[in-house]
Amino acid sequence: MSRVIVFVFDGLQKELVTEELMPNLKEFTSKGVRFLSHQPVFPTVTRVNSATMVTGCFPATHGLMGNTAIVSEFSKTEPMNTYLKDHFVELIDKGGDPLFVPTLAQSMATLNLQYIAIGIGSTGQSFVHHPYLSDEKYGSTIHPEYSIPERLNDEIISKFGPWPEASRPNTSRIERMIDICIDYALVEQQADVTFLWCSEPDGSQHGTPLGSDTVFESVKAADKGFGRLLSWIEDNDLQDEFDIIVTCDHGHSSAEKIIPINEMLLEANFAPPGMPGGVTVADNGGALLFYIKGKDFETGQSLIQWLFSQYWAGPLLVADYLQEIPGVLPTSLIGLDGVRGPDIALSFAWNENANLNGVKGFSYVASGREGCGQHGSMNPTELRTFTVANGPDFLKDVSISSVSGHPDIAPTIMHLLGHSPPSYMEGEVLYEALSGQKEPKSGRIENISYSSQNEIVSDQYSQQLIISPRENGGYIVSAEYSH
Numbered sequence: 001m002s003r004v005i006v007f008v009f010d011g012l013q014k015e016l017v018t019e020e021l022m023p024n025l026k027e028f029t030s031k032g033v034r035f036l037s038h039q040p041v042f043p044t045v046t047r048v049n050s051a052t053m054v055t056g057c058f059p060a061t062h063g064l065m066g067n068t069a070i071v072s073e074f075s076k077t078e079p080m081n082t083y084l085k086d087h088f089v090e091l092i093d094k095g096g097d098p099l100f101v102p103t104l105a106q107s108m109a110t111l112n113l114q115y116i117a118i119g120i121g122s123t124g125q126s127f128v129h130h131p132y133l134s135d136e137k138y139g140s141t142i143h144p145e146y147s148i149p150e151r152l153n154d155e156i157i158s159k160f161g162p163w164p165e166a167s168r169p170n171t172s173r174i175e176r177m178i179d180i181c182i183d184y185a186l187v188e189q190q191a192d193v194t195f196l197w198c199s200e201p202d203g204s205q206h207g208t209p210l211g212s213d214t215v216f217e218s219v220k221a222a223d224k225g226f227g228r229l230l231s232w233i234e235d236n237d238l239q240d241e242f243d244i245i246v247t248c249d250h251g252h253s254s255a256e257k258i259i260p261i262n263e264m265l266l267e268a269n270f271a272p273p274g275m276p277g278g279v280t281v282a283d284n285g286g287a288l289l290f291y292i293k294g295k296d297f298e299t300g301q302s303l304i305q306w307l308f309s310q311y312w313a314g315p316l317l318v319a320d321y322l323q324e325i326p327g328v329l330p331t332s333l334i335g336l337d338g339v340r341g342p343d344i345a346l347s348f349a350w351n352e353n354a355n356l357n358g359v360k361g362f363s364y365v366a367s368g369r370e371g372c373g374q375h376g377s378m379n380p381t382e383l384r385t386f387t388v389a390n391g392p393d394f395l396k397d398v399s400i401s402s403v404s405g406h407p408d409i410a411p412t413i414m415h416l417l418g419h420s421p422p423s424y425m426e427g428e429v430l431y432e433a434l435s436g437q438k439e440p441k442s443g444r445i446e447n448i449s450y451s452s453q454n455e456i457v458s459d460q461y462s463q464q465l466i467i468s469p470r471e472n473g474g475y476i477v478s479a480e481y482s483h
């Protein structure tokens with residue numbers, strides 16, 4: 001049985017993994033298993049994919065559907081912003097569950113295995129690893145603004161000093177995260193799983209155009225921290241002890257234009273949230289989640305027709321009760337259905353234009369800074385990850401082209417720890433990446449193409465998704481639309 005380290009570079013694009021910018025990750029990649037088609041879930045935003053990684057389930061099953069989403073126990077008309085841990089605490093106070101299934105940390109705790117999460121992204125991102133505040137046996141979460149359990153915050157500060165201020169790039173906090181990882185999680189606590197969430201390059205990409213010097217500095221800083229961790233392992237001759245999984249939660253595009261969706265809905269005479277047939281929108285950057293009061297079919301139909309006629313609309317998926325409307329595809333195809341599922345999920349439209357630094361890929365967005373990085377949509381530049389694994393249990397220097405995704409991470413970690421994945425996990429152990437395994441290569445079904453179309457006013461809307469199907473969901477391999 002090995003110990004596992006997961007290192008997430010938030011929003012990393014594979015084009016940034018070069019000898020010049022990220023020499024440590026580049027070398028790590030050349031030695032390990034390269035997953036060429038490891039997919040995020042949709043919307044391609046941080047907390048949805050974090051929750052997916054730490055539960056091994058699709059959003060429909062774990063219940064965290066968006067960076068912002070309607071969670072009825074929190075509010076029926078105001079989307080809950082999962083950026084803030086305080087909103088999760090408020091949800092728990094109101095009797096709602098942050099997640100419907102246990103996390104990897106909880107499943108490990110039942111086996112007396114320790115899971116430590118260290119994150120320097122949002123407080124909400126860190127919170128999803130250990131959402132159940134009261135019980136210390138599940139391990140711990142360490143973040144610059146708080147810890148779980150609470151008392152650990154003082155302990156960390158007394159050992160390592162006060163956290164440095166956040167910055168862009170977030171270099172000082174990356175350094176501190178690595179210090180805590182090595183000295184506290186790996187040496188002092190001997191954690192079985194250490195899950196590191198590096199806020200870069202995502203933070204710098206949101207604040208500056210993709211391909212800017214700030215973005216380059218951010219990945220250099222992130223790579224330096226990653227390299228220090230690898231050197232510590234090597235210097236202590238621990239290469240055979242640690243399996244290391246490197247991934248990112250989603251890719252990035254440049255924000256083409258901000259679409260003021262709430263104003264436009266009112267102008268188009270849709271009723272506001274809370275009114276009969278009222279429409280609530282949850283902003284997920286390059287994606288929108290719509291909720292219709294009373295699940296009113298007529299409103300849903302009008303809204304879908306209206307969206308099909310908007311130049312900024314891309315692929316559109318719907319809940320069961322709207323499936324008979326021509327042109328739509330079901331949210332169940334991608335595991336975005338279930339009790340917290342939106343009535344309509346829309347990816348904004350995208351294009352392949354290059355920005356001022358020559359980085360390709362723009363998407364329309366509901367929020368962000370025009371010309372800077374954003375994500376959430378099904379643009380191929382966002383609907384991908386950079387994922388590599390290395391260690392005693394992984395094959396050496398091999399590229400794997402079969403489709404995998406973030407729900408597969410937690411079950412694979414359970415396997416690396418020497419245990420069967422718990423039955424609630426929907427992802428699969430990535431046997432194809434493992435050395436010396438006796439299991440047959442998984443007989444996954446081939447990708448399936450789903451298309452639909454609708455005649456709209458003097459035009460036609462059509463979409464096509466290529467899906468790699470799984471139980472209770474599926475990975476989007478590619479998406480297209482036209483109108």
Ligand SMILES: [Zn+2]
Nearest residue numbers: 010011046249
């Ligand atoms: Zn992210």
